[in-house]
Amino acid sequence: MSNQPVLDVRDLSVEYRTARGVVRAVDGISFSVPKGAILGLVGESGCGKTTVARSITGVLHQSARIAGGELLLHGRDLVSGPPKAWLDARWREISFVPQSAMNSLDPVYRIGNQIEEVLIHRGGKTRAAARARASTLFEMVGLNPGRLDEYPHQFSGGMRQRVAIALALALNPSLVIADEPVTALDVIVQRQILDVIRDLQRRLSLSMILVTHDISVVAYLCDQVVVMYAGRVVESGGTRDVLERPRHPYTMGLTNAFPDLESAAHDLVPIDGSPPDLSQSLAGCRFQPRCPFALPVCSSDDPQTKTAGSGTRFACHRHADSDMLRRQSRDIATWQRPQ
């Protein structure tokens, strides 16, 4: 019972209605967030990370709908449950730091008031209690409570990002979802925010989903990683196992394409091509058009998800060859002549 995950995402699908038809941005994905762990959700731009984060939080865009699946929060499904239960869970159980959260503060209200509003209206606190809690939250994220009465424009981007994190922690949620929390920030501020997150996560044993496109951030912070590609999960497991022994060709490609300060002399190897158009119906493995290891079966059949001895799960027809493919993937020539 105690090792029940905080959140279990089962076979979740999400669709957008667009002028060009229905886009299935998330297509039957599953993963779970263990208690007290930071899970990194990584993948290419447009692969559906934000859509997943927003579905869990229940703040999808109007044109989007959950087309199937379950979101089990402490074992209870939010999708099929009463809408009020989901609404009640927001802030209190699941909180969300949106992509470019630092621009989401209201410029005309003092920052302290904005935090207090959440504490009073969502948390049922008195004004005095809310004030005290706001000070504590400021201290937790390394801000001076003496500046609670200032306006957002008086804070730098990094400070506003800290405020967004403080807001997310306001009601002691059991799950915090942060969408690209450091992407738009300076390196030093990035690192400071990552350290704030790391420190809070340890002290409060928070469970977190960290959405990022940066595998260095995953390596620095996350216990678990879920790699998405074109609306699907292609690989998931412990961070060390996935980054050191990637089993899916896309994950192998990602680690090759990464610019690294220490070894930047070599050429970066892009993965040629671009992800498929999600408004079309797709057959076979979605990575197939870009995959240097594809077999004929890859363009006709969906690969099943397999579990490796280490517990890492991955979906590739060539699952039995993953050690060999990993060796080949380190050779630049492999990626220069796809197929």
Place this chain on the structure above:
Amino acid sequence: MTAAQTSAHPLVAASGLTKRFAAPRSLSDMFSGHQPHVHAVDGIDLRIARGESVGLLGESGCGKTTTGRLLLKLTEPSAGSIAFDGVAIDTLKGNALTAFRKRAQLVFQNPFDALNPRFTIERVLAEPLVNTGVERASHSDKVEKALAQVRLPPLSRFEGLFPHQLSGGQLQRIVLARALVLEPDFIVADEPVSMLDVSVRAGVLNVMREVRATLGLAALYISHDLALVRYVCSTTLVMYLGKIVEQGPTADLLKTPLHPYTRALVNAVPVPRVDQSHEPLPIIGNVSDARGQPRGCRFRERCPMAVARCAEEEPPLRDCGQGRRVACHLA
């Protein structure tokens, strides 16, 4: 090769470049009638040759973006001069100014601000061509070429789509493609790939290197991303509160940083490996509180090594051989 490409002067040369902005006045300033200034850019020198990519590293608010805007004549300097292809840009007017605007392009920092939300992607991409009177028949070829350069699918995939319907990373590539449609000689790229995911970023960075080599494109990459600068730029300048504090060949500068600020920057970057240092950074506090030190080194309040002299004297940017320069008393 044209005469311009073989000539000796660098494509872009700035000296003593300075930009002051009026700062908010305190109560005592109001009584004394004193108007304080923020030196966004404070007397910097910079040269960019044809085909050269120079990196400008530093945190937000240090003056990087202002420097880029000065070089593109999007804002006027308070002091100092800029020559583009040997001609002082403050004298440019009429046709010469229009030609300059075509040759020198900005790649915007934030795609959400850069693109008109009511324009389709197609229109966004063709707009620079329309604005500069490029003949209509060539538009679609140029647009498709630019899309391919940033590794986006052909225009047909964006038919009828508006900016808000693309993901952040897709948008960033559109912004880049938009600057490349005019085939400029010089681009100032302000955080050009910060939102791109790696599989695509690697491709765009390779394209930037390619374009630089084949078209002789000179570029100033403004970034806080050390890996980008390491990959694309042969020379790097590190800026702190309006001043260049260190400069040199990128690989050396990042391998053995001489300035304590550069050192903090290099240490701050996580690496894609599980085993890495989680040591606290060798830097004190936030930049937001550091402003307008009247004397001494501007970095001293955040510097873990500062000594008494650092509060007294401003360290000059001095030569230390092998093309490297640093502004620190202790380096």
